[in-house]
Amino acid sequence: MIPLDPRGLVNRALLVGVSEYDFTEPPHGVPGDLPAVKRNLNRMREALAGGQVFGERDVKVLPSPSLAEFGQALQRSAREAKGLLLVYFAGHGAIPSGGDELFLQMRDAKVIAGRHTVFHGAEKFSDLLATMLATSPAQRIVVVLDCCFAGNAAPVWEHFDDKRRVLLLMSVQANHRIDAGDARTPTPFTAALAALLDEDRDTTLSDLADRLRGRMTALGLRTLRDDPWEPQLRTDLGVDVLLRSKATEEGGGKPVLPVPVPVPPPPGPGPVLRSFRALLSAPLAPLRGVCATLIGRFRTIVVPHPPRRAVVLVVLPAVLAAGLLGLGVYGLLRHAGYVGDAPACDPPLELRVLTDPDLEPTIRAAADAYLTSDENTTGDGCRRTGATVYSAGSSDVVGALRGQTGAWQEPPDEDVNPQRDIGPQPDIWIPASRADVDRVEDGQDTDAVAGLEADEEPLAYSPVVLAVPQNIASEALEDRTGLSLGEMVGDLTARDENAAVRRPDPEFTDMGLLATVGLYGEDGRAVARGERLVAQPGSPSPTAAELLCTLPDDDAVDNSTAALVPEFLLRSGVGCDLTTRSPRLAQYPDDVPGVEPTFVRVMWRGGHRDAPARDASAERFRDWLAGERGGGQVFARYGFRSADDQKLLDKEHVAEGVLREPTPLDESAGRDAMARTLDAYQEAGGPGRVLFLLDSSGSMTRLWKGPSGGPGLLRQSLGGLGGHDEYGVWAVAGTGDDPAYGALLPLGPHTRAEAERAVDTGARVRDAEADPHAALLAALDEMRDRGDDRRPQLIVHLTDGEDNNRLTGDRLDDVLTAARTSGVPVTVVSLQSGGCDRDRPDRRIADASDGRCLDADDDLGAALHDEVARTGTGEG
Structure with a gap:
């Protein structure tokens, strides 16, 4: 494993320390101020700026920011960093009852129980990864957390698609609170961290984490639960980065910085290669870049082995001849008007694509495939359009598009700020059901500044299934189709009295709301019955994917709990798929509507400056996404069915436990059923x-x-x-x-x-x-x-x-x-x-x-x- 050496690249460090809070009194305040955190910032700046990776101007200190100030500073640092981006946070950390998320509480933090968003003025760690850090061009991103419950960030990182670039150092293990220490000194974790960074030695993140654990053990530090205080590190296999290097003096005492690549540079070119390079610098060198690449590859293969001169003498003339032949052919083509000089590509227009949390991996994969497709490439080889895919809670999105579009475009205050709570104004919205669009349009403000143009036909289809552990499931076809959800659950509990059923949060993902439509049925009095069928300790999992990830934490629970999830997750899997121990059979209730991702163009008033170009980009993406050879292939790979006939798009690779053609299936959710069910669910709570x-x-x-x-x-x-x-x-x-x-x-x-x-x-x-x-x-x-x-x-x-x-x-x-x-x-x-x-x-x-x-x-x-x-x- 050779760590990335970021020296010589554009690096940025953002040090955030929240020592003072606006709200510290009951009932909604945080536990109190943290004066020791004020000491952390200067200490960390000294430690980082003295190590050759970061210069003084590369390190930004942000004392006690509001959530909005934090977001602006982070976006700026993330945008500027090209080599290493380091983000350090010290302050209060908070977790929901399920412990499956971490909130970093800024100066304006409040805790308001009873609302879906309990932690106001706090940055949700999953959002930090997905909407701020994921878009940074940095080669490596290091996140350092010094707060209570820091270890609860680990499972969030595990589910992050781009985690190979992100390295996570956490001050303490999950579900543990820690003492901030004496107000006159930095917090214990940061004090140890900075002291190790001060040492005059080459320090990678993994080396730092190992020595940090040893130092804190030697100090005898313990958490507030009186357990050993153990910092945690999460990195992808083989990924590491240099954080600090000892100075090497030469000549005038300036440090000698090696080339910032993970392998040592090869020896310089010999006289023959230099002569060929001179040839490429002549006016007849339109293939200069191509030939230079060939020379580089040739040099990498040949030059490191000087004893093999015979190879050089035999191969090099052939390379030269091929290069000269290429120049001749290129000249003829250029003279004929078929080719010209390679153009400089303008930055592509960026589309913002908002989707349901459970759809995000699929839509992100589709967007990635589209970006490099022929449809998105000009004749000059330039990219037409970029795309940023992000997700937010489905009920929050519907509510914002119905009644907060003005605040989304221009937030009036900190209390109502969809830009912060959901994300940037979307150009495209892909909900999991067409009914969401109807719900928005049915109750939208008359002065709304956003209009919706929704496709009539969905992009794909996936039924919501009852995924039953194989050991308690029935393989009989009559038990797997043609029954209501209530009948299926009744049969399941009759087979195993310890069987349980869980569904994801109906407020956060449409998958949970669609399942709840079946649980409640048409009778409003069935709400209590439906909720008891899926009763569980703690809060429901936010998404269906997280539900499938959570169940294997306990063998007994995994082996006896059926999950209401979209069928496509049984094919495409989830981030924790390797830990899933209980294979499952899909049952298809006939009263649960299916998932129907729908393309919706969001038109913002006042966005006319680049409207024609944005409209054209959105239309090209829509056409590609709806096409069989474009988005259809991605939806097939992720386990979806055709929106037309509900047959699997990929008929060859069918997930274990999935029926090829289950009938009947409840096709679509109605606006009224979705709205009524969500109201009933909220009232039930x-x-x-x-x-x-x-x-x-x-x-x-x-x-x-x-x-x-x-x-x-x-x-x-x-x-x-x-x-x-x-x-x-x-x-x-x-x-x-x-x-x-x-x-x-x-x-x-x-x-x-x-x-x-x-x-x-x-x-x-x-x-x-x-x-x-x-x-x-x-x-x-x-x-x-x-x-x-x-x-x-x-x-x-x-x-x-x-x-x-x-x-x-x-x-x-x-x-x-x-x-x-x-x-x-x-x-x-x-x-x-x-x-x-x-x-x-x-x-x-x-x-x-x-x-x-x-x-x-x-x-x-x-x-x-x-x-x-x-x-x-x-x-x-």
Whole structure:
């Protein structure tokens, strides 16, 4: 491995240190200022500028920038660097609940829980890679992160297409927070880093990382979890770069800089080669560049082996003769007017192409192929058009094109800035569904400054499939096609009661929203049922590709979890494909719309200066992208189907687990279905409604007190509810003429203290039996009457099961029928062992309502809290 030596090239270092923050107070502030970070910047500048790779003017220091200031400075440095670009960040780092992303918090950072974009004023690391660094012409890009959770950048880097150029040094392992240290000195990581850079020796990044780990271990540094503090390095195989070189003096003491290439230069040319080079400098030398290239290649082969003079004497005359013959032929062609001098190419017009996150790898590959195609090349060999492909959350893009085009063109303030949150104004938008275009046009502002011109036909097609682990899948064709998604999930859980289903985030990628259309169906009351089918700990994966990458982290999860993903990912794979351990079979639900990438031209008011040229470039790209020999070949390679007949574009290389011609397939998503589903999903994540039925009959006496008793479990679950949720508690005891229940806490919003006080003072065991039949029917009626506001709802029945003799025959059938039709899940908490066995009434009621049954064999406190938290908004 020979590292790149960037000396003598145009190098840039951007040192960003956020020591002061505008917002540090609850509820939305960051943890506090970081005075030690102020010391980092000067220390790093001294260390870098003294090492021959960077000069004083090559290093820019950026103290406590806003997000906008950071973006501008980074874009400038990235644009200027041709050899090495180094980006250093020190400040607060933050991660979402899933830990699958890292946010670098700038001076104007805020944390606003409950919104899809939680971290405002922060740079998302994946965006940093994809939209800022990827476009830099630098040969190597080094990113150094000194912040909490720095190691969480590693999986983001793993999924980055252009990671061979990017080398990533992180101050600490994933999911760890670190101490900034004494305010009078640099932070511990940067202090060690700069000290090693100061050493008078040749230092590559990999060497630096090795010595840095050793130094921090020797210092005994530990993270805030009291684990050893271990810096992390991520580079592609065989990639390295020189960061600093010791000075070598010659003559007047100036350092001698070697040629900046990874191999030593060959010896100078001999007299024959010099004579030939002189010939090429004459006026009759239009092939000078070609011949010089031939000489260079010839010299590389022949000159390093001086003993083999015979080879030189035999081969060189032939090369000379070929060169002279070429000159003669060239002169004749030029005289005939067929060729001329090679022109200087003007910079091509750059198209900005915005797409769905899951489509980005395919569209990027298509754009790369187009850039070098004949259709994009002039007769002089110049490129007509360039293309920058980037992605953003689908619901954010739709919202911005509907109501924020003015702010996109000219951001009025930091709060509303699509240029920052999404990216530059697109010339072309390729959503995953034509319905997205209809959603924009249906609600677009009357004063919008962007208009859409969408193709009528999509570019390609891919169904959204239920990708089931092979070990729990059915290979029978009747189980893989012709069924609704609900029926397929029901069959799956019947085969394996531990089976689970996950889908990507419906707000971030259309793949997740299309899957959710099938989950919810046409009945608005099926929202709760649909969400319970895909319930999981933590937040859903942002994209389908990341979902497939996340599952193999745990063998048990990977082997028992089906994923709702587009079929093409089973062919084209994802960045972590080699780690996927469980092969999968695709099932094709007939009520889930497919993915239909659609070409949309975005026309911006005021963009008339180069409008004709931009229109022509966009039209050429569209024609190529829609053609069989252009974009069609790329879509085929990535596993898509034809938009016309839904047959695989590549019929020879079919991914394992994919059906060649599954039928029927749900073709397109409608505007109203997509909009309705997204609204329902967002509401499902909002305030919920929970009704607790607490068995208060005499048999509960032995199961009443302590944290594992009925009231204790109820109190623990209140942590999953917040001030905006509605909830109530009924005491269930009474049969015959006695009321079947009494309200301890009326349905409505409450503080936790208020609810606990009502349970503590009002909950008592009565000398009576319980009638679960009457109480459950009344609870289902109550929730059905309140369900028009589409809040997520849940009934929790805590019981010892002693009175289930009143849940038999027609009485049980009545409850099961009501549970199936109400759309309200019932979680039954049985305080006896075996209470959730398959044929027991508690289990049957839970299954009929798409709820869950918990019994004494489960960790009841934690499990019930999680069930309630899925419906409520939580204490935070």
